[in-house]
Amino acid sequence: MDPAQRDATFANDALKKAKPDYKVLIEIACTRTSEEDVASKTNGDFRKLLVAIISTYRYDGDEFDEGVAHSEANILHQAIENKVFSHDEIIRILSTRSKKQLNVTFNAFRNIYGTTITKVLLANPIDGEYLGSLRTAIRCIKYPQRYFAKHACTDLRDDIRYGDSGIYKALMFGNPSVIVTTPETCKKVLTDDDNFTPGWPISTIELIGKKSFIAMSYEEHKRLRRLTSSSINGMESLSLYLTYIEENVISSLEKWSNMGEIEFLTHIRKLTFKIIMHIFLSSESEHVMEALEREYTTLNYGVRAMRINVPGFAYHKAFKARKNLVNIFQSIVDERKKLRNGYIPKKSKDMMDALIDVEDENGRKLDDEEIIDIMLMYLNAGHESSGHITMWATYFLQKHPQYHQKAKEEQEEIIRKRPSTQKGLTLKEIRQMDFLYKVIDETMRVITFSLVVFREAKFDVNINGYTIPKGWKALVWFRSVHLNPKIYPNPKEFNPHRWDKEHKAGEFLPFGAGTRLCPGNDLAKMEIAVFLHHFLLNYQLEQINPNCPVRYLPHTRPIDNCLGRVKKCSSTSM
Numbered sequence: 001m002d003p004a005q006r007d008a009t010f011a012n013d014a015l016k017k018a019k020p021d022y023k024v025l026i027e028i029a030c031t032r033t034s035e036e037d038v039a040s041k042t043n044g045d046f047r048k049l050l051v052a053i054i055s056t057y058r059y060d061g062d063e064f065d066e067g068v069a070h071s072e073a074n075i076l077h078q079a080i081e082n083k084v085f086s087h088d089e090i091i092r093i094l095s096t097r098s099k100k101q102l103n104v105t106f107n108a109f110r111n112i113y114g115t116t117i118t119k120v121l122l123a124n125p126i127d128g129e130y131l132g133s134l135r136t137a138i139r140c141i142k143y144p145q146r147y148f149a150k151h152a153c154t155d156l157r158d159d160i161r162y163g164d165s166g167i168y169k170a171l172m173f174g175n176p177s178v179i180v181t182t183p184e185t186c187k188k189v190l191t192d193d194d195n196f197t198p199g200w201p202i203s204t205i206e207l208i209g210k211k212s213f214i215a216m217s218y219e220e221h222k223r224l225r226r227l228t229s230s231s232i233n234g235m236e237s238l239s240l241y242l243t244y245i246e247e248n249v250i251s252s253l254e255k256w257s258n259m260g261e262i263e264f265l266t267h268i269r270k271l272t273f274k275i276i277m278h279i280f281l282s283s284e285s286e287h288v289m290e291a292l293e294r295e296y297t298t299l300n301y302g303v304r305a306m307r308i309n310v311p312g313f314a315y316h317k318a319f320k321a322r323k324n325l326v327n328i329f330q331s332i333v334d335e336r337k338k339l340r341n342g343y344i345p346k347k348s349k350d351m352m353d354a355l356i357d358v359e360d361e362n363g364r365k366l367d368d369e370e371i372i373d374i375m376l377m378y379l380n381a382g383h384e385s386s387g388h389i390t391m392w393a394t395y396f397l398q399k400h401p402q403y404h405q406k407a408k409e410e411q412e413e414i415i416r417k418r419p420s421t422q423k424g425l426t427l428k429e430i431r432q433m434d435f436l437y438k439v440i441d442e443t444m445r446v447i448t449f450s451l452v453v454f455r456e457a458k459f460d461v462n463i464n465g466y467t468i469p470k471g472w473k474a475l476v477w478f479r480s481v482h483l484n485p486k487i488y489p490n491p492k493e494f495n496p497h498r499w500d501k502e503h504k505a506g507e508f509l510p511f512g513a514g515t516r517l518c519p520g521n522d523l524a525k526m527e528i529a530v531f532l533h534h535f536l537l538n539y540q541l542e543q544i545n546p547n548c549p550v551r552y553l554p555h556t557r558p559i560d561n562c563l564g565r566v567k568k569c570s571s572t573s574m
């Protein structure tokens, strides 16, 4: 069955039930378009809401209007006060306003009325299924990721027939899927290459590349992974990049401290991008970097968006960004090939060279499309994640003075013990950053940058006594593992001391596991540690909106990108 057929089957099942399953319909509405089916099979207020959500085009950008938010918060409040939950204005606002505008409106609602719109709706007795669906739609808009996770882990439980096993059946991204949420089941899926293959949604593959790792055969992946990861694996090979990273961290922090108010996250992402460009492309051209970085930002907004290739939608913009990225990479490949003029250097200069030179056992070289998709994937994976985790680690340290103090003392101790002739950080010193590495692990646990990865069952696979049918997706849900209170008591609390004790295999999977374990894990941790070392010793972050709301997709971040000032401060030992 193709996705559309599957959607139709699921929607049909939901509609045929004596009491239609409205949550399934809302989920399908959020990811696909099936107006005619829905319009013909539903009725009343529910149809009005659902058809409007499905069929209207929303602006997808970040701009918003405070005045509109204020006035529409009042309209929503008035309609709810009058208990006219299906008021045309409610439906117009929810179905036509951008998600950004709606979130500003919900905030304005809270500021004016001292309570949230969902709480006000909850205070009303359930008015058939409609009111429940209205709340579902609002929660999906406010907290897509939180709602998605909760839905996957609790609401679906009754439906799912897999008992209390940490395995859930669901319709996700248009595919029948099984979500695995325990350390054992996650590890099993990630390490069983005989039974599982990558199973990313088609939209992700189209944007990251049909010839990148996420869509590659097992053998080809093994060969190219070995080639590309050798230069970034293990701290010893990384020592080559340590000085470059450190110099750039120092100069960036100095620059930011003179800039006044900045989007801290945006600037860290630029820094991590510069580092990854240096390692993979030996390039520092500001011009190329700016162009690539801009396109990557747009690309990432589309990776988790609806696959609607229509102007105005995130996926459409991302698709265009991919085309621009491909063009930029193509010109770099062309230039490299022209410069060589048939000559193959003895030693590859960087990753791009290595990919141009590599041959398989039959002497076949990679074609341009393959080289470009692999580069495009690496540069993307190599800056977004480390950039976000660096920002969050800094943020958590600022929020928790006791951990900030302890981490700072550890860094001061490293400087105190350093011979006066030594200039910068050494690998040995990085290995001594015991507490700082706990801070980084704890940040990766709380934030869980990659909340889920996708696999597909090659055959009917038995896991813990349950069968995942051939062709079904298996979603490895890292977030449920990392926020499981049985493994991590009080899981949302940031507490680096959790890492004073060892955790069992599978309980901590920030970089995945198995043959697709993140090859950049050591590089990422080293980059983050170098940044925090200099930040702790010499700077502090003064956030403009310390309680700024958080957006979860495509990645967890404060909606103001951590707006603040980087200020110089003194180090006691320097």
Ligand code: HEM
Pocket (backbone or CB within 6 Å): 213, 214, 225, 232, 377, 378, 381, 382, 383, 385, 386, 389, 444, 449, 450, 453, 454, 509, 510, 511, 512, 513, 515, 516, 517, 518, 519, 520, 521, 523, 524, 525
């Ligand atoms: C804190 C930073 C990072 C996090 C949390 C992270 C997380 C992950 C995770 C969870 C996976 C597994 C995907 C799967 O199982 O399908 C992965 C794969 C990958 N990561 Fe990272 N990553 C980080 C940094 C990096 C860096 C710095 C690089 C590049 C230098 C990188 C390159 C890759 C690549 C190429 C893959 C695909 C591996 C494969 O399919 O064989 N990552 N990453």
